[in-house]
Amino acid sequence: MDFERFLSTIRRHAQLSESEETRLCSLLSIKTLKRKELLVRAGDDGRHEYFVNKGCLRTYYIDEKGVEHNTYFAIEGYWVSDIYSRTFNAPALCNIVALEDCELVHISNMALECFLKDVPGLERFFRISYQNSLATVHLKQIQLLSMSGCERYNYFRAKYPELDMRIPQKHIASYLGFTPEFFNTVRSKAIRDNSSKTPRLL
Amino acid sequence: MDFERFLSTIRRHAQLSESEETRLCSLLSIKTLKRKELLVRAGDDGRHEYFVNKGCLRTYYIDEKGVEHNTYFAIEGYWVSDIYSRTFNAPALCNIVALEDCELVHISNMALECFLKDVPGLERFFRISYQNSLATVHLKQIQLLSMSGCERYNYFRAKYPELDMRIPQKHIASYLGFTPEFFNTVRSKAIRDNSSKTPRLL
DNA sequence: CGCGACGTTGATTTGCCTCAACGATTGTGG
DNA sequence: CCACAATCGTTGAGGCAAATCAACGTCGCG
Numbered sequence: 014m015d016f017e018r019f020l021s022t023i024r025r026h027a028q029l030s031e032s033e034e035t036r037l038c039s040l041l042s043i044k045t046l047k048r049k050e051l052l053v054r055a056g057d058d059g060r061h062e063y064f065v066n067k068g069c070l071r072t073y074y075i076d077e078k079g080v081e082h083n084t085y086f087a088i089e090g091y092w093v094s095d096i097y098s099r100t101f102n103a104p105a106l107c108n109i110v111a112l113e114d115c116e117l118v119h120i121s122n123m124a125l126e127c128f129l130k131d132v133p134g135l136e137r138f139f140r141i142s143y144q145n146s147l148a149t150v151h152l153k154q155i156q157l158l159s160m161s162g163c164e165r166y167n168y169f170r171a172k173y174p175e176l177d178m179r180i181p182q183k184h185i186a187s188y189l190g191f192t193p194e195f196f197n198t199v200r201s202k203a204i205r206d207n208s209s210k211t212p213r214l215l
Numbered sequence: 216m217d218f219e220r221f222l223s224t225i226r227r228h229a230q231l232s233e234s235e236e237t238r239l240c241s242l243l244s245i246k247t248l249k250r251k252e253l254l255v256r257a258g259d260d261g262r263h264e265y266f267v268n269k270g271c272l273r274t275y276y277i278d279e280k281g282v283e284h285n286t287y288f289a290i291e292g293y294w295v296s297d298i299y300s301r302t303f304n305a306p307a308l309c310n311i312v313a314l315e316d317c318e319l320v321h322i323s324n325m326a327l328e329c330f331l332k333d334v335p336g337l338e339r340f341f342r343i344s345y346q347n348s349l350a351t352v353h354l355k356q357i358q359l360l361s362m363s364g365c366e367r368y369n370y371f372r373a374k375y376p377e378l379d380m381r382i383p384q385k386h387i388a389s390y391l392g393f394t395p396e397f398f399n400t401v402r403s404k405a406i407r408d409n410s411s412k413t414p415r416l417l
Numbered sequence: 418c419g420c421g422a423c424g425t426t427g428a429t430t431t432g433c434c435t436c437a438a439c440g441a442t443t444g445t446g447g
Numbered sequence: 448c449c450a451c452a453a454t455c456g457t458t459g460a461g462g463c464a465a466a467t468c469a470a471c472g473t474c475g476c477g
Contacts, residue, residue, distance in 0.1 A: 076361035084356055100350035106357065129342070133335030136342050140331070143345035148302035150352050154286055155308065157359060158392055159278035162465075182424070190360055195465055197425060364433075384456070397433055399457060 014043055019064050019118045022090060027138035037135070040124040046070075046111040052093075059098030059105030060122035065091050068115030071184055074107050083188040086112075086176055092142070093117075112180065157190065163199050165189050170203070216245055221266050221320045224292060229340035239337070242326040248272075248313040254295075261300030261307030262324035267293050270317030273386055276309050285390040288314075288378055294344070295319075314382065359392065365401050367391045372405070 016038050023029065029037065044063070046052060053059045055075060065087050072085040072093065084107065087093040095105040099122045129136050156165060166189055170177050177185065186196035218240050225231065231239065246265070248254060255261045257277060267289050274287040274295065286309065289295035297307040301324045331338050358367060368391055372379050379387065388398035 074357045074361060080361070082357065082360040084353065084360070096346070096353055097350045100346050106354070129339070133338060136335060136338040137331070140338050140342035140345060143342060143349055144298070144302050147345055147349055147352070148299045150349070150356070151286065151298055152308070154352070154356070154359075155276045155284065157356075158284040158286070159276060159282070181422095192466060193424075194426085194467085198465095201425090394434060395456075396435085396458085400433095403457085 014038075014041070015066060015116075016041055016118060018066055018090065022064070023135070023138055026141040027134040029132065029134045033132050033134065037128060037132075040120055040128060042119045044117045044119045046115040046117065048111055048114055050111050051108060052111065052115075052117070053095050053098075053105050053107065053109040055106060055108050056104045059095035059107075060102065062092065062094045062099065062120050062122060062125055064118040065089050065093060066116040066118055068117075069112045069179060070109055070115060071112055071180070072107050072109045073187070081187060082190075083184050086180060086184075086188070088175070088179070112184075162189070162191050162195065163202060166196070166199050167203055216240070216243070217268060217318075218243055218320060220268055220292065224266070225337070225340055228343040229336040231334065231336045235334050235336065239330060239334075242322055242330060244321045246319045246321045248317040248319065250313055250316055252313050253310060254313065254317075254319070255297050255300075255307050255309065255311040257308060257310050258306045261297035261309075262304065264294060264296045264301065264322050264324060264327055266320040267291050267295060268318040268320060270319075271314045271381060272311055272317060273314055273382070274309050274311045275389070283389060284392075285386050288382060288386075288390070290377070290381070314386075364391065364393050364397065365404060368398070368401050369405055 019041070020034060020038075023037075043066075044052075046068070052063065052070060053061075067089060070087045070093055071083055072087070072095070073081045073083045075081055085093070093109060095107050095109065097103060097107075098105040129139070156168060160168065166185075169185065169189060182196060182200070183193040186193045189196070191199075221243070222236060222240075225239075245268075246254075248270070254265065254272060255263075269291060272289045272295055273285055274289070274297075275283045275285045277283055287295070295311060297309050297311065299305060299309075300307040331341070358370060362370065368387075371387065371391060384398060384402070385395040388395045391398070393401075
């Protein structure tokens with residue numbers, strides 16, 4: 014079992030004692046997924062947290078008309094789950110699917126909650142992580158409200174060059190909130206005038 | 216100094232010892248604001264957290280063209296701050312202004328951070344709060360991507376009836392991501408066919 | 418090879434914005 | 448207490464950004 018990357022991520026914001034780390038590891042398991050396999054299906058029980066050791070996943074919501082909307086991409090070192098389901102003990106809102114073959118570290122929400130009650134250091138880790146996510150999401154929200162489609166894509170390319178290359182364009186289009194066709198015209202324009210001024214926010 | 220509501224909010228997710236509560240209170244102060252007064256100005260130091268005892272505030276971002284975009288409303292029992300500034304020790308991204316006369320509980324980010332290091336119970340409180348916010352914001356993000364303007368407003372009315380009545384329409388328009396003029400046509404339509412199906416998400 | 422997924426391009430439509438004008442309401446100073 | 452300004456909400460005409468629909472080239476894969 015390879016929990017090294019997992020543990021070193023935890024250690025970035027919190028110190029656990031050796032025995033705490035051992036106990037934590039006993040709650041973990043490894044889950045592998047083939048490309049296109051579903052990790053979470055909307056409506057099912059989504060009360061699990063995953064850490065990406067290897068691979069790439071996408072989280073998306075399916076609206077009433079059957080249209081998919083991507084909300085999140087996860088690659089190595091990222092966490093992924095249906096946060097809504099975990100937090101409110103509700104059925105999952107979103108689907109999560111592997112874009113590549115994946116190796117994930119798994120912990121059930123229940124095990125995690127119990128462990129958190131006992132181990133303040135881990136509370137601290139997640140408090141900091143969630144705070145960071147919240148600040149980041151707030152920035153994304155500002156972006157969605159204030160930037161044109163073209164600007165949003167330039168911003169995305171500048172901030173996540175790896176995702177821009179690794180993920181099929183139609184998924185990026187959906188993530189940024191427009192159609193694949195429109196994404197195309199934006200994209201060719203963005204590449205043409207590559208003079209592209211760096212965005213104001215980063 | 217009236218910290219009762221503040222403390223009872225904390226107690227909802229965490230238990231502090233009596234001495235911890237006393238120490239916490241010694242870090243707090245009361246801040247009052249008149250209507251239209253600024254609490255935080257974009258670009259300034261925003262490393263403070265506030266809890267609303269009384270009143271109503273709005274958080275907004277000003278884009279490059281000078282247009283305001285509302286991102287958050289806070290009323291009694293809510294917390295408010297420039298989370299980005301607090302988290303990344305950066306200048307504030309947003310302005311925060313009083314929509315009514317306000318009474319706030321104030322704590323500086325530095326005092327809060329120090330206290331958190333010492334008091335695991337408070338880490339827990341904020342871990343849970345941030346997790347709830349994150350789940351809620353994720354839902355809002357889904358909404359912005361998947362719903363039409365009209366649907367977004369019906370959703371907002373259903374979920375926050377108090378805010379719908381308490382806050383000037385133009386601010387709600389901006390929060391939902393469209394102009395006051397367009398908001399109006401949407402609003403009159405929404406009221407007319409009040410048959411309005413309850414939204415799928417809540 | 419042939420099928421299906423993906424990316425590309427263009428014609429048409431539409432949701433929402435812009436601009437402008439006009440009541441209604443609130444606030445303010447004389 | 449009234450007059451006037453300022454702000455807010457309302458309505459309509461015209462315009463633009465982005466969606467929709469449809470057709471076609473290309474690539475990877477069974």
